[in-house]
Amino acid sequence: MASTGKAVRPRVAVAKFASCDGCQLTLLDLEDQLLEIVSRFDVVEFPEATSHHSPGPYDVVFVEGSISAPEHLDQIKALRKQARVLVTIGACATAGGIQALRNWADHDAYRAAVYEHPEWVESLAMATAVSDHVKVDAELRGCPIDGGQLLELLTSVLVGRRPQIREEVVCRECKRKGIVCMVVASGEACMGPVTNSGCNALCPTYGRGCYGCFGPRTGANAKSWSAGLMRSGRPPEEVWRLFAGFTGYAEPFRSVLTELGKAKG
């Protein structure tokens, strides 16, 4: 791929399931690079920017959103067949997203409470990550994703290198920036010790604890961190809310939530 000329621009599609479109918008927000991106990639399917549709196969498919409705099940399988590289983007696609909170609740009761005609709403009882259904080649985390990481992923496709995206916790970025750890210095709650970096410690930079929107770092010790949060005096309900945000359905947050669910009854 290293010498991809314009004539053989990789074909890129962006597909969407249950999501808010914020991640797709991150691509449009890369204003300075947008011209270069479209000159190097053939963006053939992009609901947020065009109504133009073009059949596969595609070199790269970015998938936004969780698998949440009955028709998604077949759609994602079909899409996988058309994709050489499938990249999930955002908390919804990588972890189930905020809508996965229903996975712990009574789905029918929720639906009845929210919609006037629940019978018109077709949705699955669970909202799940794309990787629960098909093989995923790369992930971009976050709610929404980080533009720099998206650019790096596109660049790595062109250059042919491993994306320079680190599997490390938010604390690393926080420490490199010289932020005073609020867990230690003020007893604030923060999901940084178990959450993957990539946001450049955005929330701690603005004086508040990490929400965990980039989801668990591979192998994160969520169990110890939930115990740590409780040791500093937080009741299980509160710790439950901290883990249950955008990425609660991703392991190992999921297991912690199941345990906490038992604890809070």
Place this chain on the structure above:
Amino acid sequence: MITNPVASPTAVARQWFLARSDLDALIQALRKAGRTVIGPTVRDGAIVNDEIQSAADLPAGVRDEQSAGQYRLAERADERVFGYTVGPTPWKRFTFPPILPIATAHRSGSFGFEQPKTVAPQLAFLGVRACEIAALGMQDRVFLGSPFTDEDFRARRKAALIVAVQCTTSSSTCFCSSMGTGPEVRTGYDILLTEIDEGFVIQAGSPAGAAIVAHLPTRQPTHAETGAAVDVVEAVRTQIGETLPIAGIDQRLKRQLDNPRWGVVAERCVECGNCTMSCPTCFCTSVTERSDMEGRISVTERLWDSCFDINFAKVAGGDFRARPRDRYRQWLTHKFSSWMDQFGSFGCVGCGRCITWCPVRIDVREELQAIAPVIQPIERPVAVEPVAASPGSYSIARLASVREETGDTTTLSLTDLDPAFLSGRPGQFVMVALPAFPAVPISISRFRANGIDLTIRAVGATSTALANLHPGAKVGLRGPLGTFWPIEDAYGRHAMVVAGGVGLAPLRGLVEALVANRDRFESVSLYYGSRTPEDQLFSDDLVAWSASKAIDVAVTVDRAGPEWKGRVGVVTTLFDMMSCDCSKITAFVVGPERMMQASVQSLISKGVPTERINVSLERHMECGIGLCGHCQTGPYFVCKDGPVFRLSELGDLYAREGI
């Protein structure tokens, strides 16, 4: 600046006094000399090191309170500006930046790599403490001490002028005195300040420092002032004490690579790496590439990284430190052991940052003491001088009665014996001899007013001969021998007795002592496992203890017939019933080797400290007095240094194959 460690005698001798109200003159003199001053200032609830413009930016009247995982600011009763200890910012931040472009590369037109030239800012570090001067020295050895050097570091280090400050207070997390790095600043500074009530006693450690001091509105200090400056540092030294027994820890750690505690601490550690990032000596980095979309121009950035990173030791074929415990072990053994091999000193200066800034409150001092404790020359309070304590010599006793305990185990009650035997302590043993049979070691299973009991399982020649004796028979005894159960270790704690099979024999005397002193313990419990219900020893005692309520008794058997109504399963399955704070348990464990190992593992994993786990080792013994050499286990003669040991004394000798 990298200063000459031995300041010139005149500079050392010379001292000045600067009033606190004139401290700004120092900061302005440094700025006038073209330096940016980095010093302590309050930000976001902590005292960080950052650029300061004037003395008004310093934390006057502020103190800090630090403990594992916690940092808070509070007010001081006075207006001192350095009345606190180290904050979250290590000085390496300014000599070894957290993110640094180290190369650019291009392949459009020409092909090449370039190293950016460091233009090091002229900085003055104000408020550098003794431990931090030591840390800068350690990084000097890492980055400049080999033929391969980091020139960026060299440039930044050279461009920094060090204004050191003597510590006048300490935190619970400080252990510089143990590491030999503080609290007193002795070398490595350009200017040194000691804060006393009205101001500062100043010394210069280099010509550059002296040149700055020459511009200050100083005067001669009084004798009282120079005396106060000495006293204040001494007071801090006393306040800190030697919290960590450090001598030899590098070697002790090398023997503990398999210690199960690595797994225990790794269950708590969240691998945030905050310890290594806050540590003033940690130097590990990773690089990441940025480039244009075609990869024609790229920049290599170096980032602070940590051995806690999950990809840090990965190769294509796998990960050399795949488990969290491997990574925790790398951190601790590097700082306190292999750093010594690499650079000739510890990699820790005792600043305590890794303790304060660990969000799950792990204290390296506690881990070190649990993993590689100092094996104290075991104090061996001799219960009583043993009798017949020479080879071939025995004291005679008469067999009063015999009681069959189980199919193969018999209790012999001995009487008419030397009174020394009556003064033995639970856990001790005797060598028992019959003419024509080799003597064997047997534990004292009960102390009675006029004699002792031995409970013997007939496993071979001597033991069978002993079990077959009739009342009135005589035996030879040497003893009482060996160490006994440290019952005081359980005062105020949960006393937990764990026995397997005939292992209850050496524990029966202990159980009786625990019951007799029940008030001294938080709780007393006995966990007893035997192969079958028929193999249970001391059934009457078990029933009586259960009924007494003084002690919780739980029994189990490995296998049983239909008439058995109790529990079936190995003894460790009983531990799941425990509902107390396991760190407050003191355990006493005896049984077959496999059962002891399983029990010990389980207790450690539940958090029982290894110095509170006592085991009795069964080893081949022929003399019982340290002369025949049979019972040696590592450095110990089990007959006289044991048989009762604290697990921490054994370290990883315990359960190690082939020792």
